Amino acid sequence: MKLKIGFPRALFYYLYFPFWHTFFTELGFEVVCSEPTNKLSLDLGVQETVNDACLPIKIYHGHVAELKDKVDVLFLPRMVSVRKLDSEVFCPKFLGLPDMIRNSIEGLPRIIDDKVDLSKGFYPLWRLSFRIAHKLDRKGWAVAAAFFKANKAQRRFSAYLAQEVPAQEAIYAVIGGENLSKSVEIPKPDVHLAILGYPYLIYDAFINVGLLEKLAQMGIKAWTAEMVPPDRLEAQGKNLPKNLFWHFSNRTMRATFYYLKEHKVDGLVHVTAFGCGPDAMVDKLMELESKAHKRTPFLTLSLDEHTGEAGVLTRIEAFVDMLRLRRKGNEDLVSYHG
């Protein structure tokens, strides 16, 4: 029987899963994902996690708790950094995540929690892959072959994202070889909104109560950070005197600049989790920047475990109504700040 490796469907799943899935599958393991986030993962998460943690971290705990009895090995990489840039790392909660999991959930199977730190040394990802494969008793050419395949899958995934495919669908397309289901074409959207925030909030339809879907129904085109061409995204780094310390925050901030300066949108929506540390900084910066760029309307959507569909919908509707009014030229009637 194949060894089952568990991968929680949360946090970095939405950006890095295709790589690890391909890698492990090619090595002859079975990769098991938790179910898409649902009431159960939320409840389990809230139960297991330290109460001051933010929603995504609680959800991650929930996914782990759900997976722990179904798999032989849990893959919970310690995400430290994915590129060389100043002192950029992931949020401290990501850094301490495997330790938090280990100390709060009982009865865990074997855990592989190698440090993903791609800012140091030569070919760090290559070496990391070999280290992990070694732990699972795989050596030699097979690992190299799996590594190249995994890399290719990850590139295909990025290409899909850039073509405006939603992350979850892109993941299915890459790992399952399925064809892309033609996403519903929106008949000429009249409002363009940049929906910015961390991938695990934007692409998890349970956490954000189906935000992207709702926007599509309302005839709004949603632009995310993943749709920005990578080189244009990086080029925005110069706009800040000092890079932020957190990888996803830097992406969000750069996407903000891109949508304010190069690819103008009607409004910015920042999707954030209640009590998110880095976002306290990012949110204020985004607010100040959109004010500085011709007072682009800006809305903060804060999500927590009590977020209801109606609440989010009302706020989005109000925001969009305001944008439409503003466009009609009734600018004096409307508050600029959302």
Added chain:
Amino acid sequence: MKISFPIMGNSYIAFKQLIRDIGHEPLMAPMPSARTMTLGTMYSPEFACIPFKILMGTYIEAIEKGTDVIISSGGHGPCRAGYYGILHQRIINDLGYNTKVIVFDSVIRTFGDFVKKISWLLDEGKTGWWRFATVFHVVWDKLMALDEIEILSFHIRPYEINKGETSRVYSKCLEMMDQAENRVRIREARDACFQLLHSIPQDKSREPLKIGVIGEIYVLIEPFANLDMQATLGEMGVFTERGTHLSNWTKDNMFMSRHQSRIITAAKPYLRQMIGGHGINSVAETVLYAQRGFDGVIQLAPFSCIPEIVAKGLMPKISRDAGIPVMTIFLDEQMGKAGMQTRLEAFVDLLQQRRQKRLGGAVSW
């Protein structure tokens, strides 16, 4: 040029002298008060941590008093404190002031930048590098002495016979230190303070509970942020100790000291990664306090502080393994003195009972 700076515990006495001696006018912002907090909360992001908000308020009050420049410390993450300076500057500009915030990042990682900023300050104050070195030395001595006096006050307070006397003497000591301006005077003042503190009538027969205080540096050091918790505990007859003082923190940050490597080793079973801020210190110090036979540990952290949340997540396990009760207090602008007092009293009561049980032979944890 008028220069202001954040207020953190008693360190302002030393920084005031540093700025004056390199040829500028130190502008003391008012000590943090309810107004500081209100101003800070009004203009800060909602989920910024409490140090950010208090600093924001302090800066605005300093600007109202007419400061030209604000000096602060920075960092390289992943704790948010490293980004304070930039966001403070943006908010100050957005409010329509043009006061400059100068942030000093790590000397080692941004050496050129560090030197450039210092030399700009020295040029403006018409002071040379040699003078700066001398002044720095004096100020460093002062900082050390201030910390030593503070530590002694924590040691003496639980034994004092007349409640509140240590705090009175301590504030007198701060005044004396403020007057001392060169190395000889500083040493004299320090010795005098020691004598004053030691001459407080004490009841040495008491056996106070010992509590280790851990957590984020700013809320540990600034009494306004932690509602003067250590003094409150002292007056309840509890001996407290905290691992982080400004002088030893600066030393630890400049070099990898022996203390720091001990911290990493002690934290290893629970946390294998530096997570910024004082997360790893909190974890390790809990273990170390348990080994030293302390009765309990109190963790102080600003609300939404990321590293401390991770540390708190590990605490139940550490507490069980090491056999030491831990209470975590998250501080925010809503915190009231009475609420804090109640929690402290309850915790101390529990520790008291636990100790009696242990002395009686019935060990619980």
